[in-house]
Amino acid sequence: MNAPNRFPRRDDRAAINLVTVDLEDWFHICEVEHVLPRRDWDGLPSTVVQDTEKLLEILQASQVRATFFVLGYVADKHPELVARIHRLGHEIGYHGWDHELIYRLAPTEFRHILSRGVECLASITGVRPVGFRAPQWSINDLNPWALEVLAEEGYLYDSSRIPLRFIGNESYPRQPHALHLSAGLLWEIPPLVLRTPWGNYPAGGGWGLRCLPYAMIRRQVNRLNGKQIPALFYFHPREVGPPRKIVGLPFIKRFVLEAGIWSTKDHLSRLLADFKFIPIREYLGIDQEKPSPWGLEPRHPIKEKAAKPCNTVRFH
Known part of the structure; x- marks a missing residue:
């Protein structure tokens, strides 16, 4: 199946x-192996199910469907959670397996991780994921080859390149755009950023969203929607769960995880009440039996498989 080759029509339905x-x-959490080594993960108390249930309740209260970029580790440990999210009508995308930084992988390693995720998530939901987000926005100028691998492996869109200094590139486009690659067309869907005299500011999620007054966020979304450009926001289950102090984290990591954490639920609930939201897959018009109201031609649907537990899949 190919990605839609044109952008949604610009009309009042595109707000x-x-x-x-x-x-x-x-x-x-990326880059804290000295504090939370991978070998210890299985022995740590998981809160992802209860934290995600809180997010689902907030989304359900506003009757909003989202895109969930699922970590393979979580899908393997909690396939019933992924199945429930899918049954509620949310899109299931992929977030890598062990929260690995993609620019630290070889192309063959990345390809294996992608195919592993497709098998695992499709075995749970019966639907092949077509969207990817790299942990910590780790597809950038260090590894442009990763975009080609995504297209070669059948992904139709990516949400990994952030127009920010240090972890991305401020020159990246700040709105959805098509990448014409050797392997085919791949849509890039970046998160919301604000332009300031000091550079771009991460307004779409994390500490950047949490620390901004809501009125500033609303004003920027209205400005974009007036140009028929969508604003993309991102959240994490831990942001709505009980506060957790992790001993030994560097200051910058503590700031990223904890700054303004109290505002998460309020900002999310107000956004959902004030604006219209849909999954990325629907916005791009992928696999819809009926024509997309945002102007894309319907695509041929992926043939669905019967769902089965993720841990029955074997990888070699």
């Missing part, structure tokens, strides 16, 4: 936005 969730546990 919609995109809410996403990185489905991971509280201990899935």
Whole structure:
């Protein structure tokens, strides 16, 4: 199946936005192996199910469907959670397996992780994921080859390149755009950022969203929607769960995880009440039996498989 080759029509129906969730546990934090080593994960108390249920309740209260980028580790440990999210009508995308930084992988390793995720998630939901988000936005100028691998492996869109200094590139486009690659067309869907005299500001999620007054966020979304451009937001289950102090984290990691954490539920609930949101897959018009109201031609649906537990899948 190919990605849609044109962007949704610009009309008044296009004033919609995109809410996403990185489905991971509280201990899935990049670059803190010295504090939370991978070998210890299985022995740590998981809160992803109860935290995600709180997110689902907030989404359900506003009757909003989101895109969940699911970590393979979580899908393997909690297939029933992924199945429930899918049954509620949310899109299931992929977030890598062990929260690995993609620019630290070889292309062959990345390809294996992608195929592993497709098998696992399709075995749970019966639907092949077509969207990917790299942990910590780790597809950037260090590894442009990763976009080609995504397209070669059948992914239709990516949400991993962030127009920010340090972890991305401020010159990246700040709105959805098509990448014409050797392997085919791949849509890139970046998160919301604000332009400031000091550079771009991460307004779409994390500490950046939590620390902004809601009025500033609403004003920027209205500005984008007036141009028929969607704003993409991202959240994590741990942001709505009980506060957790992790001993030994560097200051910058503590700030990223904890700054403004009290505002998460309020900001999310107000966004969902004030604006229209749909899953990314629906926005791009992928696999819809009826024509997309946002102007894309219907695609041929992926043939669904019978769902089965993720841990029955064997990888070699």
